[in-house]
Amino acid sequence: MKSQNELGVPVPANKPLVVRTIKQVTREQREYVLKKTEYSMFSFPADLIFVDFLSDSGSGTMTDFQWAALFHGDESYGRNKGYYVLLDAIRDTFERGDTPNRSINLILSGETDVNKLMDELYVTSFEGGFVNGGTHQLTRPNAFIVPQGRCAEHLLFSTIAPILKQKNKDIINYIPNNGHFDTTEANIVANGIQAVNLFSTNLMDDFPYDEMDKRNPFKGNMDLKGLEDLIKEKGVDSIPLIYVTITNNTAAGQPVSMKNIKEVHKIAKKYDIPFFFDACRFSENANFIKEFEEGYRNRSILSIVQEMFSYVDGFTISFKKDGLANIGGGFFFRDKGVFHKKFSIDEDIGIKLKEKQILTFGNDSYGGMSGRDIMALAAGLYEVVKEPYLYERKIQVREFARKLAQNGIPILLPAGGHAVYIDMDKFFEGTDMKIDDFGGVGFTIELLKHYGIRSVELGPFCFEWDKKTPEQQKGILNLVRLAMPRNVYSASHIDYAVAAITELYHNKEKIPKVKISRGAELRLRHFQTGLQPIYKN
Numbered sequence: 001m002k003s004q005n006e007l008g009v010p011v012p013a014n015k016p017l018v019v020r021t022i023k024q025v026t027r028e029q030r031e032y033v034l035k036k037t038e039y040s041m042f043s044f045p046a047d048l049i050f051v052d053f054l055s056d057s058g059s060g061t062m063t064d065f066q067w068a069a070l071f072h073g074d075e076s077y078g079r080n081k082g083y084y085v086l087l088d089a090i091r092d093t094f095e096r097g098d099t100p101n102r103s104i105n106l107i108l109s110g111e112t113d114v115n116k117l118m119d120e121l122y123v124t125s126f127e128g129g130f131v132n133g134g135t136h137q138l139t140r141p142n143a144f145i146v147p148q149g150r151c152a153e154h155l156l157f158s159t160i161a162p163i164l165k166q167k168n169k170d171i172i173n174y175i176p177n178n179g180h181f182d183t184t185e186a187n188i189v190a191n192g193i194q195a196v197n198l199f200s201t202n203l204m205d206d207f208p209y210d211e212m213d214k215r216n217p218f219k220g221n222m223d224l225k226g227l228e229d230l231i232k233e234k235g236v237d238s239i240p241l242i243y244v245t246i247t248n249n250t251a252a253g254q255p256v257s258m259k260n261i262k263e264v265h266k267i268a269k270k271y272d273i274p275f276f277f278d279a280c281r282f283s284e285n286a287n288f289i290k291e292f293e294e295g296y297r298n299r300s301i302l303s304i305v306q307e308m309f310s311y312v313d314g315f316t317i318s319f320k321k322d323g324l325a326n327i328g329g330g331f332f333f334r335d336k337g338v339f340h341k342k343f344s345i346d347e348d349i350g351i352k353l354k355e356k357q358i359l360t361f362g363n364d365s366y367g368g369m370s371g372r373d374i375m376a377l378a379a380g381l382y383e384v385v386k387e388p389y390l391y392e393r394k395i396q397v398r399e400f401a402r403k404l405a406q407n408g409i410p411i412l413l414p415a416g417g418h419a420v421y422i423d424m425d426k427f428f429e430g431t432d433m434k435i436d437d438f439g440g441v442g443f444t445i446e447l448l449k450h451y452g453i454r455s456v457e458l459g460p461f462c463f464e465w466d467k468k469t470p471e472q473q474k475g476i477l478n479l480v481r482l483a484m485p486r487n488v489y490s491a492s493h494i495d496y497a498v499a500a501i502t503e504l505y506h507n508k509e510k511i512p513k514v515k516i517s518r519g520a521e522l523r524l525r526h527f528q529t530g531l532q533p534i535y536k537n
């Protein structure tokens with residue numbers, strides 16, 4: 001008889017103990033609301049949706065451990081207890097590998113031994129990693145809590161931009177990434193720096209859906225030749241940072257291999273350039289390395305994460321993703337590392353960052369988050385590295401992709417870590433839909449109208465195809481994303497979505513072209529503009 005792990009389906013990793021009723025909205029009601037909300041996915045009331053695949057950001061179900069931790073939230077203005085717990089959880093997650101401290105347990109168990117609390121939590125001293133402790137965090141700050149990932153990006157880029165000007169006001173600076181997330185790119189550009197995408201060259205290669213359990217081509221990797229070419233072409237002094245996003249959200253949520261991370265590290269070291277992660281889905285990326293990269297099958301997620309982060313000099317992160325928290329973000333850099341050395345010109349860069357953090361988000365010990373959120377986040381960091389959870393989540397996304405592919409829906413394969421992406425160019429093959437008809441948007445409108453399922457176009461509408469040069473247009477993929485919130489949906493939601501999407505696919509000639517009815521010129525327009533579907537009668 002097969003063992004529990006040989007059955008080909010994951011052993012269940014959790015059970016929901018709170019249930020939210022889905023309202024039984026009719027097609028006519030959704031049609032009415034769509035009209036009233038200008039057919040914008042971002043403006044439709046979530047309470048009237050059956051299955052919401054708009055984003056995996058902040059939309060996960062927290063665990064009982066997180067809810068218990070939340071009750072220990074401390075709303076003190078200065079140095080709430082969760083601050084210490086969170087900083088130690090950061091060290092546990094990214095630095096300590098298989099030997100975490102779990103000092104969160106001191107708080108959750110109601111420890112009252114004051115000497116123990118002082119020694120192990122409140123005045124413990126540490127330096128040389130991503131989180132200085134005790135006095136070192138005061139004299140050389142290197143850990144910054146903020147409400148979201150984009151706040152960390154704003155903090156970083158708005159602080160370094162004037163320093164770059166001061167260093168050399170005549171050069172253009174470029175920050176390469178394996179795939180800039182939209183807010184990362186926007187924050188870089190807003191500070192007068194150029195953002196360069198170096199997607200893996202195999203990204204759009206075909207991949208058979210029945211091999212998803214057998215191998216993975218790590219299509220999220222950075223194009224290494226592109227990186228060296230860029231450094232040589234622009235000059236080392238024009239590249240202030242190298243960024244790698246794990247997993248690569250902009251490139252269909254594809255993972256990055258440890259080998260690629262090591263190679264980027266080698267190049268960064270050769271040219272003495274700081275190497276950072278956009279670390280939003282670090283544990284999901286580690287889980288792909290464990291399954292598919294040689295030598296990692298028997299390693300724990302924590303030890304893989306520890307190795308990944310040993311190659312970087314710092315990271316920005318949105319904890320709304322793998323933190324399993326509803327809110328939170330951060331920026332952390334290695335004490336006395338390359339970044340610290342290069343950007344501490346006439347003052348310590350950490351001091352400058354801390355001043356900006358206080359100006360924009362609040363005192364460094366809460367950074368714009370509530371004490372309750374901080375505790376829930378610290379607890380979440382211990383939840384997201386649990387292997388049964390990660391395994392079940394990965395298989396859920398993969399099964400969603402496999403079922404769609406089996407029904408002939410053209411999706412990007414293999415499945416990424418947090419979402420399934422439909423290739424809309426292939427989807428509309430054989431119809432008269434052209435790229436600037438925004439067929440992907442028409443698809444999202446019909447999927448919501450007929451079946452109460454929300455998705456999002458990440459293609460010519462979102463990336464503003466009509467405003468770009470022909471050269472820039474080549475870099476725009478025509479995708480619709482179905483993102484999977486964590487611990488929210490079951491097989492029944494997925495089966496419903498697969499049936500609905502398949503039905504739309506079989507009726508694709510009825511999907512409307514879409515016109516922008518208001519605000520075509522607005523920035524970040526996919527959040528703002530009004531739309532009008534054009535139905536053939």
Ligand SMILES: *Cc1c(COP(=O)(O)O)cnc(C)c1O
Nearest residue numbers: 148149150181183249280318320
């Ligand atoms: C979500 C995300 C961000 C931005 O984080 P927010 O918390 O939404 O501000 C940055 N990078 C990547 C890869 C993301 O997925």
